[in-house]
Amino acid sequence: MIISIASGKGGTGKTLVATSLALALNDRDRAQLVDCDVEEPNAHIFMKPVFTHREAVSIPVPKVAEDKCTYCGKCAEVCAYNAIAVIGRRVLVFPELCHGCGACSYLCPEKAISEHKKEIGVIEAGHSDGIAFAHGKLAVGEAMAPPIIREVKSRVNNSGTVIIDVSPGTSCPVVESVKDSDFCLLVTEPTPFGLNDLALAVEMVRKLNIPCGVVLNRAGVGDSQVEEYCRKEKIPVLLTIPLDTEIARLYSRGITLVDGMPQWRKSFIKLFDQIEEIVHERSRGTER
Ligand code: SF4
Numbered sequence: 366m367i368i369s370i371a372s373g374k375g376g377t378g379k380t381l382v383a384t385s386l387a388l389a390l391n392d393r394d395r396a397q398l399v400d401c402d403v404e405e406p407n408a409h410i411f412m413k414p415v416f417t418h419r420e421a422v423s424i425p426v427p428k429v430a431e432d433k434c435t436y437c438g439k440c441a442e443v444c445a446y447n448a449i450a451v452i453g454r455r456v457l458v459f460p461e462l463c464h465g466c467g468a469c470s471y472l473c474p475e476k477a478i479s480e481h482k483k484e485i486g487v488i489e490a491g492h493s494d495g496i497a498f499a500h501g502k503l504a505v506g507e508a509m510a511p512p513i514i515r516e517v518k519s520r521v522n523n524s525g526t527v528i529i530d531v532s533p534g535t536s537c538p539v540v541e542s543v544k545d546s547d548f549c550l551l552v553t554e555p556t557p558f559g560l561n562d563l564a565l566a567v568e569m570v571r572k573l574n575i576p577c578g579v580v581l582n583r584a585g586v587g588d589s590q591v592e593e594y595c596r597k598e599k600i601p602v603l604l605t606i607p608l609d610t611e612i613a614r615l616y617s618r619g620i621t622l623v624d625g626m627p628q629w630r631k632s633f634i635k636l637f638d639q640i641e642e643i644v645h646e647r648s649r650g651t652e653r
């Protein structure tokens with residue numbers, strides 16, 4: 366089963382939930398933690414994995430042989446990302462906009478476009494106390510997170526339970542990370558900002574047709590609007606974590622919640638059991 370941990374808003378406690386869920390589960394199941402927040406991966410700070418594998422990730426970027434080019438403009442026409450332009454008798458490539466889709470080289474009538482590899486980041490994989498761990502790191506100045514996310518996700522071994530730590534927001538990297546999940550856990554906080562971004566995240570997972578539930582973090586800091594929204598939208602609040610300076614202190618020292626406060630282990634196992642029940646219930650419904 367693949368469970369992605371997302372949030373519309375940054376800083377709500379996604380990594381706190383992802384790491385503690387993986388650790389709590391590992392006692393009874395084979396868990397894998399995959400950090401797809403490739404612009405700012407931080408699950409490794411808490412898991413302290415031993416990395417055994419490191420690999421560069423590249424995308425193919427076009428290179429134009431001007432002696433073959435007729436400046437027909439077909440490449441610029443097919444590029445959905447404005448990464449190639451034909452101006453008079455010049456073809457300009459903007460590598461930082463290129464998604465490496467290969468459409469321009471495939472469709473160039475003169476076969477004037479070859480591809481060269483551009484490194485955009487790395488993936489690292491290893492383990493932490495029996496938990497398989499993988500994450501991706503986008504190189505500084507690069508903007509193409511989805512190819513790295515796809516590479517990290519290709520390391521997923523879903524014979525056990527896979528926990529995916531997703532970047533905040535609802536943009537392309539988030540969709541790339543969340544898609545194919547069996548369940549999406551949305552971590553939020555009871556504030557107007559938390560509610561606004563939760564509603565956007567709910568809209569996204571509904572479009573992807575993935576069931577979701579909420580973890581309410583820092584309960585007590587704001588108001589009850591998030592709970593009211595969840596009731597209205599029939600989204601289960603599966604775990605509530607109070608605003609607690611001890612939890613914040615542990616987090617700032619890179620200590621997971623279940624390691625620093627072992628009494629939370631039971632709550633995370635219960636959280637997983639509820640998710641499993643929802644996923645099974647849903648698959649029974651689609652079988653009927
Ligand atoms: S499609 Fe090929 S021939 Fe046409 S402008 Fe682009 S590179 Fe040149």
Ligand code: SF4
Binds near residue numbers: 427446449
């Ligand atoms: S590879 Fe794709 S994204 Fe890059 S320039 Fe060509 S068409 Fe555009």
